[in-house]
Amino acid sequence: MIRNDRFLILTKRLLILLLWACGCNVLAQGIQGVPRIIHYTKKEFRADPQFWAMCQDRSGVLYFGNNDGTLVFDGERWQKVYLPNNSSVRSLKMNARGEIYAGGYNELGIIKRDEQGKYYYESLIGLLRPEDRNLENIWQIHEVQGYMVFRSSKMLIAIANQKALTIPTPNIFRSCTVIYNQLYVQDDNGIKQLDLTSMKFRDVVSREAFHGEEIGALLPDYTNQGLLLVTKVGNIYSLNPEKHTLAFQKRLIPQNSNNLIICGIKATHGKYYFGTLSTKVIVLDATGEHEAANEAFQSLQDKTVLNLFESKDGNIWALLNNGIDCIDVSSPMSIVFENAAIFDVLRADNKIYLATNQGVFVSDVLADGEVNFKKLEGLEGQAWTLQYFNGQVMCSHDRGLFVLSKGAVKRISDITGVWKVISIADKPDYFFACTYDAIYVLRFDAKKGFELLHKLEGFNESGRDILQSDEPGVFWICHGYKGVFRVNVDENLTRAVSLEHFKDQNGLPSAFSNNVFRWNKEIIFTTNHGLFTFNPKNNQFEPHEFLTNLFGKELNVRKLMQCDGKTWFVHDNEAGYFFTDSAKQVLHKDLFLSVKGTFNQGMECIVPIGNTQVLIGTNTGLYTFDLRYLPSDSAQTQLASVAATRGTSEITGMLKTSSDMRFTLPNDIINLRFDFSSPDFQDRTSIQYSYRLEPTDKQWSAWQTDAFKEFSYLRPGRYVFHVKARSLLGEHAAESAYHVEILPAWYQTQWAYGVYSIVTLLLLVVTVNLVKRKIDRETNKTREEEAKKRKVLELELEQIKLKQEKEQIIKDKEQLEEDVIHKSKELANYTMLLVKKRELLIDMHEDLKVLKESVKQDSARQVVRDLIKRINANLQNEEHLQVFEANFERVHHEFFTKLKSTFADLTPKELQLCAFVRMNLTNKEIASILNISVRGVETARYRLRKRLAISHEQDMAAFLEKLHSSNDKSEGEGLDEPV
Secondary structure (H helix, E strand, O other), rough: OOHHOOOOOOOOOOOOOOHHHOOOOOOOOOOOEEEEEEEEEEHHHHHOOEEEEEEEEOOOEEEEEOOEEEEEEOOEEEEOOOOOOOOOOOOOOOOOOOOEEEEEEEEEEEEEEEEOOEEEEEOHHHHHHHHHOOOOEEOOOOOOOOEEEEEEEEEEEEEEEEEEEEEEEOOOOOEEEEOOOOOEEEEEEEEEEEEEOOOOOOOOEHHHHOOOOOOEEEEEEOOOOEOOOOOHHHHHEEEEEEOOOOEEEEEEEOOOOOOOOEEEEEOOOEEEEEEOOOOEEEOOOOOOOOOOOOHHHOOOOOOOEEEEEEEEOOOOOEEEEEEEEEEEOOOEEEEEEEEEEEEEEEEOOOOEEEOOOOEEEEEOOOOOOOOOOOEEOOOOOOOOEEEEEOOOOEEOOOOEEEEEEEEEEEEEEEOOOOEEEEEEEEEEEEEEEEEOOOOOEEEEOOOOOEEEEEOOOOOOOOOOEEEEEEOOOOEEEEOOOOOOEEEOOOOOOOOOEEEEEEEOOOOOOOOOOOOOEEEOOOEEEEEEOOEEEEEOOOEEEEEEEHHHHHHOOOOOOEEEEOOOOOEEEEEEOOEEEEOOOOOOOOEEEEHHHOOOOOOOOOOEEEEOOOOOEEEOOOEEEEEEEEOOOOOOOOOEEEEEEEEEEEEOOOEEEOOOOOOOOOOOOOOOOOEEEEEEEEEOOOOOEEEEEEEEEEOOOOOOOOEEOOOEEEEOOOEEEEEEEEEEEEEEOOOEEEEEEEEEEOOOOHHHHHHHHHHHHHHHHHHHHHHHHHHHHHHHHHHHHHHHHHHHHHHHHHHHHHHHHHHHHHHHHHHHHHHHHHHHHHHHHHHHHHHHHHHHHHHHHHHHHHHHHHHHHHHHHHHHHHHHHHHHHHHHHHHHHHHHHHHHHHHHHHHHHHHHHHHHOOOOOOHHHHHHHHHHHHHHOHHHHHHHHOOHHHHHHHHHHHHHHHHOOOOOOOOOOHHHHHHHHHHHHHHHHHHHHOO
């Protein structure tokens, strides 16, 4: 029993190890997708929709023959080329020199391109004799043995060195083809080989050998040694042209069917393609085995395929009775599943499962990798992830958790909104089911299967982005909006014993858009500002130097996974990979540009399949990419046309220019337009262009899908227009440069500037002469004026002397006034000191009176009385007034003189009061100086105001100052009188 348990545990571990070794959902066998089909309808080419022939030139431009003539398609725009008689073009062929030959009704010739990029037709019908020009339709054109051979029903025309040979037939030429540089022709007698050097036919096989059936195609056989003859009714014969033997092989179309094989080609990769009348395309592999109806070929626009063509990039073009279709069989990208958003892909038990927004789809994987998906009932709605545990497929769904086993769908518990299920290290039978708002514990029992045990307590957040740490019981969980959680779970998986929440602290840039992945045995946190690891020693998030330098800090890395030596990523909205251990790291993203911006954010799906293939899920479907694809680097960006608008007319430029041979334009052009294309790209549907106009633009423009660029009102000068292209398969086309010169207006030319210079020089000479003459006149005039001025100067000198004397007198007066002001200030200060002294004595006098009343001793009272008498004596002393009057009168002698002369009846006391008022002393200060009451001062001032005839509103001090100033002014005016 113990051995059985150990064996069971060992088996489980080996199974887990095996699944890990297959890691990243790598499928042992590739998945074959459906090639894209590109429809071209009448809406695009705007011509008759019935097409007969097709060819491609060296630059990748495609030519289509239809009932209107020839349509030329450079990948961006269509151009019509008509035959002189407006007939249909039934055949097209490019020869070894790159010339395009076309054949129509009674017409054959070459399609050429002029220097302006316009395609035109040049007829060669003139090389034929007049009697041979009734050709009817030219159905086929071939190049063989140095000749261009044109087939009509009546004859063959072989043209070389501008000479034409006609080879008529007694009946009808029904078809012709070139194989192994030999020309084979079918007429009513059978198949013949024509040697153009001798102009002789050699019978290969008679018509009776293939029962008179009309040939639909004559192709190289599977070994590339013999021929494969396919009749229109669907019989395939093996033909040996040397032994003249014909052997029946198989039948492609059932007998008595109304269907016919109209055309056929053998592709470079060995497959055979046959266009039919009513069943589209039949495909045989390189061994001749009939392939199942390919989904891409079954979605053609029309059932009738008139012709098939393989372009040089390996794609198959179907010329239909109603339109054109391109089957992109050579593209590294193909479609596995469409019309739903893919969130996860799982391969298990030789089946492939898809988790989509519409439910879960499943398909068996056939031996050749083909798939055919069907929806699983019971899992409709949003499915998130698919995982394989213990031999069972688990589906995490919006409606809950489901187990898929033996075609049955079983729901586990009643929980809803499950993101994913993860296994727990060291506990092989236990799992976490991560939901929208919690984590639940699952256990697997060999008999009962999966069962839900309980909810993990202590954590109630979304667990979509969860990763177990190397520390036992520690899990990292990233929330798209709330930051990063570090959860420590107890050994019994019952609760979170600790929870750390990081937002924008501990080195983490932000709480938004964080994800966690394991890379090179490290736990990596991706953010909007770089990639980080967590340092438990200092509890800090630290930038991961290598990955941050590789991806930068501008864009978020939303997915990071390793598989088979590659590291796959989604960098913002672009997918790609780099080789993990490469010495020189390069981000390979070009191959996946077609799915740029189509990922389900936060649930990006990348599933590598070995080293050669990868499945990528988007919001439009599941696509497979061939990693062996090497994009061509030989493509060239081409200018289709260059045109300038001048008024209502248009000027067209040559397509080839250089620095010595520019497209020269006049000054008054309104608009300059460049049309460009890159016809040599394999992916013609998603071409982007970047351009710059030198020297105006310093950098290349952003990539855009518009295949033209217009510039308006360019300034005169020389410009170089640069343009380059890329496809969304990683193809890059070399840039093209175009030289343009916009001429200046006539008044901006060098000749005009030369005339301007000459005129300016002449004007300068004339001006100099005129100025010189004027200077002479002015000199003579000046001499005369100088003589007059000399006399005036002498008088002015005398006047200046008088003026100087006057100025000296004024300066002396100003000095005297300054002295007066200084003395006035000193006198005012002295007077104020006296006032303060009197106030002090008055205060002391009052204090002594109070003290006398309080003193009890007679001796002390006598002392106080003596002091009061002495103070009274000083207060009665008016010596200070005499000093003040004497000094003030000396200082302001003019003031007193003016005052006495104006008011002769003023008493000395009134003159004294005028002096105090002019000094701006207050009534209290004047009362203290005069030893009278303030009331007495007011009465005196009232009387003085009457004497001076001053109104009540007028200020006395201002009146006195004005009186003094008027005296000074009259004296100054006297000084100004002329001598």
